[in-house]
Amino acid sequence: QQQVKQSPQSLIVQKGGISIINCAYENTAFDYFPWYQQFPGKGPALLIAIRPDVSEKKEGRFTISFNKSAKQFSLHIMDSQPGDSATYFCAASPKTGGFKTIFGAGTRLFVKA
Amino acid sequence: EAQVTQNPRYLITVTGKKLTVTCSQNMNHEYMSWYRQDPGLGLRQIYYSMNVEVTDKGDVPEGYKVSRKEKRNFPLILESPSPNQTSLYFCASSYIGFSDNEQFFGPGTRLTVL
Numbered sequence: 733q734q735q736v737k738q739s740p741q742s743l744i745v746q747k748g749g750i751s752i753i754n755c756a757y758e759n760t761a762f763d764y765f766p767w768y769q770q771f772p773g774k775g776p777a778l779l780i781a782i783r784p785d786v787s788e789k790k791e792g793r794f795t796i797s798f799n800k801s802a803k804q805f806s807l808h809i810m811d812s813q814p815g816d817s818a819t820y821f822c823a824a825s826p827k828t829g830g831f832k833t834i835f836g837a838g839t840r841l842f843v844k845a
Numbered sequence: 846e847a848q849v850t851q852n853p854r855y856l857i858t859v860t861g862k863k864l865t866v867t868c869s870q871n872m873n874h875e876y877m878s879w880y881r882q883d884p885g886l887g888l889r890q891i892y893y894s895m896n897v898e899v900t901d902k903g904d905v906p907e908g909y910k911v912s913r914k915e916k917r918n919f920p921l922i923l924e925s926p927s928p929n930q931t932s933l934y935f936c937a938s939s940y941i942g943f944s945d946n947e948q949f950f951g952p953g954t955r956l957t958v959l
Contacts, residue, residue: 781947
């Protein structure tokens, strides 16, 4: 079974610090790597996404770093804020076979004020 | 307002009693999908659909059925629910395109099977 392994399961960061969440995948056919953010009682919402033809993508305080050879990608949240406290999911989907999307197990982030 | 709606939001039922969770989107998306979310397991895909009358299994399809008779609707059917199907369910939809595969999620349906 194709898997996406996400770590850590939970993360506590001080306000203003950097939050880092890592994901690793196995299937080299994956072509799209999004990160979703989920607040309690809500559905996940896309935060930022990357395709394997670039090694980094930045949107505001959020950056994805992508290492194709290592089959790893990570989310960096700079200047973490209490409002960033949520569950974060990485995901991957292949270029063929339709949209069989594989999600990581999730990381619960808590930013201390 | 562009959105994905699910009904009901909460459901408590008993083993074996057939139920349907509805999902509708107003964004004219071709792609729709169902996921279940369980603690420590993240989101697992149940079924997905690339267009009307086109459906395919995700990673955990056992015990579920879907249909896609209209572009906007993608109901999830549990013919004979069991306690291990107690979970939080999300419907999602997406435009199909090379550069934009963002999935828009509904608010979730919390199902308890006694």
